[in-house]
Amino acid sequence: MRHTISILVENKPGVLARISSLFSARGFNIDSLAVGETEQHDVSRMTIIVKGDEKILEQVMKQLNKLIDIIKVNDFVEQPHLERDLVLIKVNAGKGKRSEVLEIVDIFRAKIVDVASNSVIVEMTGDEEKILALVNMLKPFGIKEMVRTGIVAMGRG
Amino acid sequence: MKLTGAEIFVESLIKEKVEIMFGIPGGVLLPTFDVLYGAPIKFILTRHEQGAAHMADGYARATGKVGVCIATSGPGATNLTTGLATANMDSVPVVAFTGQVATHLVGNDAFQEADTTGVTRSITKYNYLVKDVKELACTIKEAFHIARTGRPGPVLIDFPVDVQRASCEFVYHKEVEIRSYKPKYEGHPQQIKKAIDLIKQSERAVIYAGGGVIISGASGELREMAKTTQIPVTLTLMGMGAFPQDSELFLGMLGMHGTYFANHAIQNSDLIIAIGARFDDRITARLDAFAPQAKIIHIDIDPTSISKNVKVDIPIVGDAKNVMREMNKLLNKLGSKNIEKRKKWQKRISQWKKDNPLTYKKDDKLRPQYVVEKIYEVTKGKAIITTEVGQNQMWAQQFYKYNYPRHFITSGGLGTMGYGFPAAIGAKLGKPEKIVFDIAGDGSIQMNIQEMATAVNNKVGVKIAILNNGYLGMVRQWQQLFYKKRYSATDLTANPDFVKIAEAYGALGIRVSEKGEVEGALKKAISVDGPVILDFLVEREENVFPMVPAGARLDEVIRGLA
Ligand SMILES: Cc1ncc(C[n+]2csc(CCOP(=O)(O)OP(=O)(O)O)c2C)c(N)n1
Ligand SMILES: [Mg+2]
Numbered sequence: 001m002r003h004t005i006s007i008l009v010e011n012k013p014g015v016l017a018r019i020s021s022l023f024s025a026r027g028f029n030i031d032s033l034a035v036g037e038t039e040q041h042d043v044s045r046m047t048i049i050v051k052g053d054e055k056i057l058e059q060v061m062k063q064l065n066k067l068i069d070i071i072k073v074n075d076f077v078e079q080p081h082l083e084r085d086l087v088l089i090k091v092n093a094g095k096g097k098r099s100e101v102l103e104i105v106d107i108f109r110a111k112i113v114d115v116a117s118n119s120v121i122v123e124m125t126g127d128e129e130k131i132l133a134l135v136n137m138l139k140p141f142g143i144k145e146m147v148r149t150g151i152v153a154m155g156r157g
Numbered sequence: 158m159k160l161t162g163a164e165i166f167v168e169s170l171i172k173e174k175v176e177i178m179f180g181i182p183g184g185v186l187l188p189t190f191d192v193l194y195g196a197p198i199k200f201i202l203t204r205h206e207q208g209a210a211h212m213a214d215g216y217a218r219a220t221g222k223v224g225v226c227i228a229t230s231g232p233g234a235t236n237l238t239t240g241l242a243t244a245n246m247d248s249v250p251v252v253a254f255t256g257q258v259a260t261h262l263v264g265n266d267a268f269q270e271a272d273t274t275g276v277t278r279s280i281t282k283y284n285y286l287v288k289d290v291k292e293l294a295c296t297i298k299e300a301f302h303i304a305r306t307g308r309p310g311p312v313l314i315d316f317p318v319d320v321q322r323a324s325c326e327f328v329y330h331k332e333v334e335i336r337s338y339k340p341k342y343e344g345h346p347q348q349i350k351k352a353i354d355l356i357k358q359s360e361r362a363v364i365y366a367g368g369g370v371i372i373s374g375a376s377g378e379l380r381e382m383a384k385t386t387q388i389p390v391t392l393t394l395m396g397m398g399a400f401p402q403d404s405e406l407f408l409g410m411l412g413m414h415g416t417y418f419a420n421h422a423i424q425n426s427d428l429i430i431a432i433g434a435r436f437d438d439r440i441t442a443r444l445d446a447f448a449p450q451a452k453i454i455h456i457d458i459d460p461t462s463i464s465k466n467v468k469v470d471i472p473i474v475g476d477a478k479n480v481m482r483e484m485n486k487l488l489n490k491l492g493s494k495n496i497e498k499r500k501k502w503q504k505r506i507s508q509w510k511k512d513n514p515l516t517y518k519k520d521d522k523l524r525p526q527y528v529v530e531k532i533y534e535v536t537k538g539k540a541i542i543t544t545e546v547g548q549n550q551m552w553a554q555q556f557y558k559y560n561y562p563r564h565f566i567t568s569g570g571l572g573t574m575g576y577g578f579p580a581a582i583g584a585k586l587g588k589p590e591k592i593v594f595d596i597a598g599d600g601s602i603q604m605n606i607q608e609m610a611t612a613v614n615n616k617v618g619v620k621i622a623i624l625n626n627g628y629l630g631m632v633r634q635w636q637q638l639f640y641k642k643r644y645s646a647t648d649l650t651a652n653p654d655f656v657k658i659a660e661a662y663g664a665l666g667i668r669v670s671e672k673g674e675v676e677g678a679l680k681k682a683i684s685v686d687g688p689v690i691l692d693f694l695v696e697r698e699e700n701v702f703p704m705v706p707a708g709a710r711l712d713e714v715i716r717g718l719a
Pocket of ligand 2: 625626627629630
């Protein structure tokens with residue numbers, strides 16, 4: 001099952017290494033990782049997306065809780081929450097195709113943030129599903145490059 | 158007043174009441190060693206950094222205090238790692254300091270640079286690189302706090318040479334507050350109540366206790382619990398000494414080389430009360446067939462130990478001593494009704510005990526088990542015993558009776574050959590009034606034999622009893638039983654003359670090849686003040702039994718020949 005794990009950590013060197021090695025030592029691949037400061041400058045928030053065996057993941061969660069630099073761990077599975085990811089896609093958009101690309105961008109309420117003679121850069125924020133849908137629509141034009149910030153999550157209410 | 162980093166280091170150790178430390182200097186530690194010169198902390202110069210780490214560990218296990226060691230950057234630090242990993246696996250409070258190249262050179266492949274915090278991250282409870290002298294005192298305070306609280310463990314501080322030279326005001330705080338580290342000492346009352354209910358209903362309960370009972374100083378509570386409930390007790394290797402071995406209720410050790418009756422009691426139990434133990438693979442044997450009818454109560458300070466291998470019915474996170482004290486209050490009120498039910502269970506266990514005792518062949522040959530029994534007799538069971546790893550370790554567990562906590566010191570989790578001798582030196586320095594024996598193998602003893610110079614130099618009168626079988630015996634045993642006696646790379650007949658080795662270092666060496674000489678040799682060894690090597694030329698192909706082969710069920714015991 002896919003898990004969105006949100007971790008509050010001390011903003012210190014070595015913390016990311018400690019956390020990522022808990023996953024890698026058990027053969028888990030981290031699908032997405034986003035780190036940033038919170039409202040307190042000495043506390044960071046990490047959002048990690050992983051899939052894997054439930055029993056091992058339970059152990060990883062306990063180990064995360066035990067790490068000395070970790071203040072709080074939360075698994076959003078089965079909790080109402082929002083997920084957002086920001087994507088930049090450089091897509092082929094020569095003369096003949098540009099209006100088609102623009103139409104798709106409009107439908108997704110995405111933005112064009114850079115225009116060159118043969119390509120445009122599309123920016124969009126959304127959850128996993130929406131981003132995958134956009135990518136699928138743009139694929140036929142030829143995606144030259146794509147970057148994502150990684151998913152961040154927040155509980156509702 | 159401003160102090161240098163090196164001075165702050167020493168002053169902080171004094172505040173932590175450190176009396177002794179172990180290690181070896183080096184280029185990047187010169188400022189620190191200059192301050193240590195003349196400081197009121199006894200410094201034991203070892204001959205290898207691994208020795209220093211094991212000595213700090215042995216000192217910590219024997220005394221319950223934090224052990225301290227120090228090594229230089231690069232190779233000094235990498236030499237410490239086996240010792241740190243050993244302490245980490247067995248939850249031993251150690252604070253290790255390593256010198257580091259100057260902060261502006263860190264990451265530059267400077268001379269004798271190693272990424273010490275990177276290398277030791279997974280084998281310490283926590284580690285630090287101190288980059289600013291202003292953080293030093295606070296870091297040391299935290300390190301000692303983390304090492305000794307919760308589930309204890311080793312903490313490393315990497316200490317660059319420029320930080321040792323820099324200076325600032327010295328303030329040593331009384332308290333530490335780490336918002337993300339708050340070990341839980343009190344068990345949840347609701348969970349404790351549920352546990353008592355299960356105990357009330359049980360008819361075939363067994364207490365399975367481990368090193369956590371010794372760490373939390375709970376052997377008194379364990380005795381009380383066993384006595385009031387009349388539930389028999391089995392211990393892990395790490396738990397030896399937590400429960401008196403001459404008690405009727407004692408089942409011996411369980412697991413791969415556990416007693417027949419402990420393993421059978423566990424497999425037939427309807428309730429296991431696990432205390433400060435972690436169900437590792439040497440204990441459970443085949444996991445899916447472990448104690449099929451048993452409900453499990455698990456008391457541990459470390460929540461990650463609970464339900465890791467075996468699914469637990471009643472988890473209680475807390476310190477063993479606190480939790481057992483609360484449980485005993487409630488158990489004392491239960492009265493004798495339950496005890497009657499347990500009589501039948503005790504009878505069954507007694508029968509197993511009678512039919513399958515822990516024993517060995519008693520003839521006129523010099524057998525290793527006999528040597529261990531004699532050490533027990535001659536020391537009246539009051540010595541601190543350390544061990545190496547292999548058959549010697551198992552015989553030391555099986556044939557010496559441990560009646561007191563902190564008297565059996567062994568590398569349980571990591572199984573580090575070469576641990577016992579330096580650990581014995583550390584233990585003896587912490588408990589000078591005690592007789593300290595390292596029960597050793599001829600293979601293991603050669604892994605840290607250089608520490609004989611440390612023992613002689615500091616007049617540390619530890620006694621090494623080598624059960625010399627001319628083999629890497631435990632590996633040979635597996636080759637005999639499971640690999641058609643193909644003794645691949647286990648023959649040690651090219652061993653050195655251990656008596657001459659002792660003499661070369663200025664210690665006493667005694668060779669024993671006859672059964673009749675054992676007692677006299679042991680008495681002689683104890684009567685001299687300094688370190689002694691006893692070289693017991695024992696039966697070469699003796700095996701450790703009982704034994705549960707890898708992959709078998711816990712009660713599929715090979716009994717061996719008696
Ligand atoms: C550092 C280290 N290397 C290898 C091993 C694997 N090993 C386990 S027991 C053993 C043999 C030990 O031989 P010896 O010290 O003579 O003890 P014996 O079993 O003969 O009593 C070996 C090689 C180990 N535990 N530790
Ligand atoms: Mg041997």
